[in-house]
Amino acid sequence: xxxxxxxxxxxxxxxxxxxxxxxxxxxxxxxxxxxxxxxxxxxxxxxxxxxxxxxxxxxxxxxxxxxxxxxxxxxxxxxxxxxxxxxxxxxxxxxxxxxxxxxxxxxxxxxxxxxxxxxxxxxxxxxxxxxxxxxxxxxxxxxxxxxxxxxxxxxxxxxxxxxxxxxxxxxxxxxxxxxxxxxxxxxxxxxxxxxxxxxxxxxxxxxxxxxxxxxxxxxxxxxxxx
Numbered sequence: 001x002x003x004x005x006x007x008x009x010x011x012x013x014x015x016x017x018x019x020x021x022x023x024x025x026x027x028x029x030x031x032x033x034x035x036x037x038x039x040x041x042x043x044x045x046x047x048x049x050x051x052x053x054x055x056x057x058x059x060x061x062x063x064x065x066x067x068x069x070x071x072x073x074x075x076x077x078x079x080x081x082x083x084x085x086x087x088x089x090x091x092x093x094x095x096x097x098x099x100x101x102x103x104x105x106x107x108x109x110x111x112x113x114x115x116x117x118x119x120x121x122x123x124x125x126x127x128x129x130x131x132x133x134x135x136x137x138x139x140x141x142x143x144x145x146x147x148x149x150x151x152x153x154x155x156x157x158x159x160x161x162x163x164x165x166x167x168x169x170x171x172x173x174x175x176x177x178x179x180x181x182x183x184x185x186x187x188x189x190x191x192x193x194x195x196x197x198x199x200x201x202x203x204x205x206x207x208x209x210x211x212x213x214x215x216x217x218x219x220x221x222x223x224x225x226x
Contacts, residue, residue: 016043017134020063022054023047023096024072028119032067035123042130049073051080059087064134070097070104070116078104081111092133102147105140109148115139136165163204163222170197175214175223 019042023029029047036044046057051074058066066084070077081093092114097104100116108116114133117126129139140148163171166187173183183194198210205222207213217223 014041016041017065017130018043018045018061018063019065019067019130020045020054020057020061020091021047021067022049022051022072022077023067023069024049025069032126039127042127051075051077051083054080055083055087058084058091062088063091065114065130066091066093067130068093068095070095078107078111078113081108081113085112094129094133094139100141100144102144102151105144105148106151109138109140116144136169138164163201167197167201167204168222170194171201171213171217172223174198174210175217 019036021029021032021044023032026049029049033044033047036042045061045063048054048057049072051072054066054068057063066088068077068080068084077095081095084091084093093112094114095108095116096119097116098119100118105116115129115138117129117139132139138145169187170183173186178186180191180194180198183189184191187194189197201207201213202209205213205216207216214223
């Protein structure tokens, strides 16, 4: 008689999140590299010490996440975000910094960064942030995000990068006439999660209804697929 367990289809393992680390402090880079080895869902594809080498590595390796130090010997990490996105459009950039405020968060959002974390934070917070960013969301402390959005609110055209991939997907389905149940089904989300996304879309676009948000998005080109 055949073994029943042998007849079960194998579920393919999820591909690991491929991370490029751009960090000039050798001890920090080595510590992170060792830490990532404890998490099989994260694969460190390369660790480099400068923006120049980071750009080359990003173009060659096309990582899912660029984990980028804010201050590097050859320049400002935030100013380099657009360059990383140009050479590897599918990569998302997560900034590591020694200090953070709303102005810094606004700069990161304005150029399409996926968030920022303090270097003094816990390893668990970094791992969670990498997972969150890889899933298409932005990682920024809510208080910093609120201040950053206030700084960016003066220019609607700058709101595009603020919307996460998931929020754009939700907004696109709303524009197609989908309700909460259909959005939840298509994106495989809980209904409450969909409502939370909608609320954040309204806050970020400065609108008060889904209809107004769609009109605003069409006017400012936010419905373009990322």
